[in-house]
Amino acid sequence: MKLTTAIKLGSLLLLAALASGAHAQMDHGKRMAAKAELGTAAALDPQGRLWIASKEQAAGSPAQYVVLQSSPDMGASWSAPRRIQQEPEAVAADGESRPKLAFGSQGQIYIAYTKPLGKPYTGEIRFVRSLDGGQTFSAPVTVHRNRDEITHRFESMIVDREGRIHIAWIDKRDIELAKARKQAYRGAAIYYAVSDDAGASFKGDYKAADHSCECCRIAMALTPQGKAVAMWRHVFEPNVRDHALRELTPDGAPPPLQRASFDDWHIDACPHHGPALAFGADGKRHQTWFGVRGEAGGVFYGVADADGKLGQVQQLGSAQAEHADVLVDGKTITLVWKQFDGKATAIWGRRSTDNGLNWTSGVLASSRGNSDQPHLLATPAGAFLLWRTQDEGVRILPAIPATSATGTLP
Template identity: 50%
Template sequence: MTGMRPGFRLIVAGLLACTALAGTAQTHGNHSGHGGQAKAAKMSELGTGAAFDRDGKLWIAYKDGPYVAVRSSTDFGRSFGPGQHVNSAPEAVAADHDSRPKVATGRDGEIFITWTQPRPKPWTGFIRFARSTDGGKSFAEPLTVHANRDEITHRFDAIAVDRSGRIFVSWIDKRDVIAAEARKQPYAGAAIYYAVSADHGKSFQGDYKIADQSCECCRIAMSPTPDGNMLALWRHVFPPNARDHALAQLGADGTATPLQRATFDDWRIDACPHQGPGASVAPDGTLHMVWFNLREGKPTVSVGRWKDGKLQAQRPLDDPRAQHADIVALDNNEIAVAWKSFDGQQTRLSAMLSHDGGKTWQTRQVARTERDSDQPHVLQHAGRAYVLWRTEAEGFQVFPLGKEGA
């Protein structure tokens, strides 16, 4: 939160769901900081999304008061052009860490932006989408992605574009919770839904359910696969209440494969850590992922790979204070992971790199700050990894990773 340094804190049993963030002194209650919603603590609003377009221009999206703004860089983040508003009419915008504006880019130079619009009722929201088909010169009027317009939770959006140019948007949804309550039946967590656009974002088809019983406040990770599908990874609530992760392949026709359990730490707690997973599918089809859990009684961020239907080579990051990690798999068998951690005085940005598909790793320190900061976001362009880190004091920073990286 603004004015407080983010520090490392164990999440303990008995916390109410979605009111604590394990691994940080910032309280990221998903119900706070939004207009008309519960006021727990002032929320940091540094949440920023980023993506490279086909020509190597870097686009970032962030909150600017009642607007989503974008800026671009043609020199890999060393400098950015002026900000431009995406929505012409002001509206509420969520920009707190796992719930932040997102960017994806299309094959023909399109820029796609999503964000969560908090609604007046507590803990509710709509998933909003805007697109530019002229290289970011202008944006069409935003639309709401989902057909369901009940004032309920539609939040924590994720966006990705498949190899055919179709746009997938997923989100956490509580319509099934409401229905279960009306039937006086129990329902753990929330659900994961998605929608698909096959016309470059002009319209969406969907409200396709991926799974019931997801965690309520952790971001969803999506990654296109080499065979043209889309993979989703999310924190799930496995019976009786294990907060592990699940994955599924999403079809453009609304058919998702049955979920598979992807992590097996068996963390049992009736709370949400506000730390969603990161996922990136390599050219050989291997899913590389990074995630936070309580493992053997200790808060741990792990990296691992999923192949042939099972989790392989799970190991902790080289930092016991790691939090909010992200990951990318490159074409040259290189994997890059970045995270932040608080050492009692400063927040540090660190990275681990593998040049052999995740078999061995090297760790390096990248940057540090004494003020508040967003989560790091790992990006790729032309076979190289970069990490975007927005801090309160230093602003938007981009660091190259890899053999020649900083």
């Protein structure tokens, strides 16, 4: 990487750190401490009710919980936060980590989260479920069989069309094995587990890939055929931090790994920026990611055809853009990303209703305080933005730019 690119990247990452502070206070309920972590997940249940999962830590207390809230009116009003654990335990809910939330076809509620352990950068992937609409919750269980005090972090979860729960995470057990054998090992690994009994038990640990990046979130999406696919920042030889993807099969025998981005970004560090992934009904793969392409650094968007060939890549926003998300619904493609201008953070949106031929773009929301990453929600009324900020709390907004410019992407 050239010196000028390295300097630009350093400035970009510094601005990103300033823009994405992890601590804030939730406005509804006033249950969160003044410095609560902002990482929040959201999902709609089969009846269309919106739920969010976040972290609670009472002021002046080390006790931590995952809490659930629901809204019948897309965020206009909220239920009181409900703790899912009987006893407190550590919960990761900032940056690339946050509790994960999903639903089964019969309304089962599934929650996954990382429980940090005593040593730095170590953790366990925990799972809790409710079979009665959130009235009661199972005791937390650790998803993976490996119980070493190492990295099991940055989990992602998805439920496939057969009702199977797939949970993937970043795992460093292979680094420890390599050290014992005095062998080199780049990065970490991607492992996953699968439940085919509504979370009563999990099968695994299945390895999806060696040599993942260490701290970038994993994106997961379903193909038109309903298969679970994971995308992550990979470490290609000799130390190129591009992206890879792979189908996560229920039997732990996934098909060959595919390369998903081709920036050729040589960097001996983890950027702490994971990708986003969505599939259209036509089989095309839509993806966003953070990287450096030549002299350009920032967030990029690309579409791969049904055979996996990536087409033209577009840069989203300025060099300060970060943490993008993508959603595809029929011919409508929605993109959002976070962008800091040195004083305030804005969420930009870009939307096409004709499969990407023409786009409208503009600012969806802004805040001068700390904020979480933006997330897109698929609803019967179209795409909505979920954004949690220090000053405004949880915001649910239609992902349609209020002021926009129309045109074909360059």
